[in-house]
Amino acid sequence: MSNGARAARASAAALAGFLVVAGLQLAVVLAVLWTVLSLLPSELALRAGVPLSIATFGALLYATWRALHTRVRVPAGVAVTRDDAPLLWDLIDKASGAAGVRPPNGVTVVAEATAVLGFVGGRRELYLGLPLLMAWDADRVRAVVTHELAHGSPRLSRWAPVAYRGRLTIGRIVPRISRRNPAGAVLRAYAGWYRKVDAPFSREQELAADRIAAEHAGAEPTMAALRDLPALAGMQKMFHAEYVGPGWQAGFVPDDVFGGLLRVLAARAGDLNRLRGQEPEVVTWDTHPPLAERLAALSPSEESSPAPAEEAPAPEDLVPFLPKLGQALQAVAFPPGGRTVVGWDECLSVARTSEMEREAEAALATLSRAAGTPVAGPAQVLELAEDERLRTAAGTLFPGRSPEETTERIVDLLGLMLALAALRSGVVRWRHSWTGAAEVVGVDGAYLNLAEIAAAAADPASLAEVRAYLDKIGVDLAAAPAGGGGQARAQVLGGLVNLSADGARTDLLITDLGLYLVPGLPRGRAAEAKRRLTRIAAEGVGPGAPPSTSDSSSSGSSSSGLASPPEGESTSSGNSDIGRFVAFADVAGVSTRPGRRRGWVLNLRAGGSMTVRPAFDSEELPGGWSAWDDAVSFLTGTR
Structure with missing residues (x-):
């Protein structure tokens, strides 16, 4: 048996251990509970058994279920059928044959510079980034698609596809386990051991996928794709931060987001080349070895091998309707949500002025x-x-x-x-x-x-x-700010669901300008509350810019990185969506209440205070508790 096959078996076995560890944790608590009850007099044990079981075993069981149960996020995108882009599908079919796997059930073009094979309800969906289709030639697209599909190849071991999917699942679940979850400590500790066991397999499988891509698409396009993908993702991140994000917060959205990205890529070729020479940022659950190691692992014979004999289609032929696809994708990935759609010049001008207005207001x-x-x-x-x-x-x-x-x-x-x-x-x-x-x-x-x-x-x-x-x-020092257009939004940094604010169940968004508090939903509706708060974050909040409560079936993402609701889900929740915005400028300071139920008291400049506490079923949106800690630190310091 090869080293890769042994590593795959070890990874799959360690994956099964997650359920075993979760069950053992419950079994230990149940055994301790049974021992305690057996030592009590029969009458007292009968009276105390039910409440004690609920407080211990029941609470841990619920916490374990919450830790292991996560909803799969489906990226916002536009489906591309075989009739829409026959040459693209032909490329994917041949890449599937080279990898020894079935072609995906569907292809969805998404806004991010990525290529990912997703699994939703037994359906295999290839998510392909529009920036790749716009900026790359067909050979690099072929290489990255082949690499992604090769993750499911049984060439390394018949256990390899199972182990890879398990790694992705654990990598999605563990970072989302709340640090306040009583079942989380043991599961996170096991996850750390699992990563060490899985690391040899992850390395071997990624290198094997690189080799399959090089054999099918050619070593040179494969190496170019390995260098270009993280660089293109970095440029897109910069583009959103410097060009799209400020206008988005100001209440405006450009009429051609992806056209602007192409202009930046063309104008800042030097920055793109600089990023190509850098090692990609290391992510905790990333399965990829260092880029230098991946490039070195392509043997000289593969590096010198010619590209495939078949003639590569032109980039514009892979998806003939690329400009229209960009507009359709913008509609679902960047839904205006009440923002004003304008040209790039106006959007950038208003964004810069809005940033100055906000800075001036604080000053x-x-x-x-x-x-x-x-x-x-x-x-x-x-x-x-x-x-x-x-x-x-x-x-x-x-x-x-x-x-x-x-x-x-x-x-x-x-x-x-x-x-x-x-x-x-x-x-x-x-x-x-x-x-x-x-x-x-x-x-x-x-x-x-x-x-x-x-x-x-x-x-x-x-x-x-x-x-x-x-x-x-002609400068009028008393001139008022220009009116009209979109309403300014705050940048959402994170969110918390099911807190207690002055004793009332409350959901909270942390922004760069203040806190947005929304009346909470009843217990048992945590998933709905998270979806609602995510949608409110995507629509935008801020002083004087309450979130829209109109129905919407769009799916997209905001500049904060918090996703909008899934496609087809109504975004209207009635008056329960209308919350209260507490600007940081209106908070005089924060004090922390120690004890079993830690809390925070926000003293307001206008008088009065507000007490915020976590509840047992509190949950966070991405970056929620980290953003809250940063906000408390900021409000506690000198401003």
């Missing part, structure tokens, strides 16, 4: 508290600068700084205020670049040195000249 709130008087906008900030109260307030906010450092802070604030006033007055506009940061220029494209003007405004002696110059070029 003005802090400055108002330090100055002891309301500071509403640029005009009031210049008034404070004129009589030196701005420097006094800055000294209060930044104690121990040198005069030069304090002046730098003042100039930064004045620069922000003057840029906003100029934008609101229509004197300047944004000039965008797909290769770098946007900059503020005059409406005619001329450069306007706002930093120099802000430095002059920091000196009370030259402030009159600054006012005259601003008035000359």
Whole structure:
């Protein structure tokens, strides 16, 4: 028996051990309970048996079920049939034959730069990323599809497909076990041992899949795909963070998301090449060996082997309707949810202005508290600068700084205020670049040195000249922010379900601006509560931007990474969706209540407080407790 076959058998056996460990944990508790009850007098044992069993064995049984039961997330995508793309399906059929497996039951094109074979209800679905179809040639697509299908190949061992699916399942379940789950500690400890047992098999299977892909698609395209896939995923992550995300939070969405991604890939080829040379980020449950090892494992004979003799179809022939497919995918992957759909120039301009407005709002709130008087906008900030109260307030906010450092802070604030006033007055506009940061220029494209003007405004002696110059070029310091368009949303960082807020059952979203509290659902409806909170996160929350309660059957994802509800599920839950937004600026501080049921008391600036506690059946959306800990740390510190 080969080493790979032994590793596959060991991995499959360790996988079965998960159920054994879960059962043994329950058996130990049941044995201890039986022993305790047998030592009690018969009458007392009968009276205490039921409540004690529920409190121990019943609680652990429920916790174990919750730990092992997770819902499979189906990515938002567009199905592509054989009639839609015969050449793509022909490529997949031949890749399946090379891997020695059946072709998938279906193909779904998704928004992420990925190629994954999913298993849902006994159905094998190949999820293929649109960025791959747009940016790659057919040879690299053939290589990555063959590699993915080869995970189910029995060439390594007949146990290999079972062990691989088990690894994916455990990798999905274990990270989602709540740290407050009483059954979780033992299962997580076993998972750590399982990873060590499974590691040799995972390494051998990934290298075997690489070899099958190289044999079928050619070594050169296979090695190119190995380098390009993590680089393309990294570029897409950057694209969403810098280009899509800010507009999404501002209440706008570009009319051609994937077209923008293509422009970034073309304009930032240097960044793409740099990412190709980096080792991909290591993920705990990732089955892939290091990239350098995978490339080295392709033997010289495979590296020098020619590509397959068959002529590769042109990229645009694999999926003839690629532009229409991109629009259809955008509709389900980036549903507007009340946001305004605009062109890229307008979306980027509004996004940058919205970021400045949010930064200014936070700065003005802090400055108002330090100055002891309301500071509403640029005009009031210049008034404070004129009589030196701005420097006094800055000294209060930044104690121990040198005069030069304090002046730098003042100039930064004045620069922000003057840029906003100029934008609101229509004197300047944004000039965008797909290769770098946007900059503020005059409406005619001329450069306007706002930093120099802000430095002059920091000196009370030259402030009159600054006012005259601003008035000359048409800057209205009292101009209001432009209205219309989409409503600004906060960036959702995580979510918690089934908390207690002032004694009421509550679900909670943690955002970069504050906390959004939604009345909780009754016990036993945790799965529905998680789906509802996920949908609210995708639609967007924030001060003055309550989530929509209109029906929707779209499936997609938000910029926060929290998925929207599955396709076909109604998103209307009535008035129970309407919650309360508590801005971080309105929270004076947080204190922690120790004890068996740990809690947190949020003291509000307007008076009063709010007590938040976890419940036994509390659950988290991705990153929920981590985001909550970060929020508590932020609110506890100096702001």
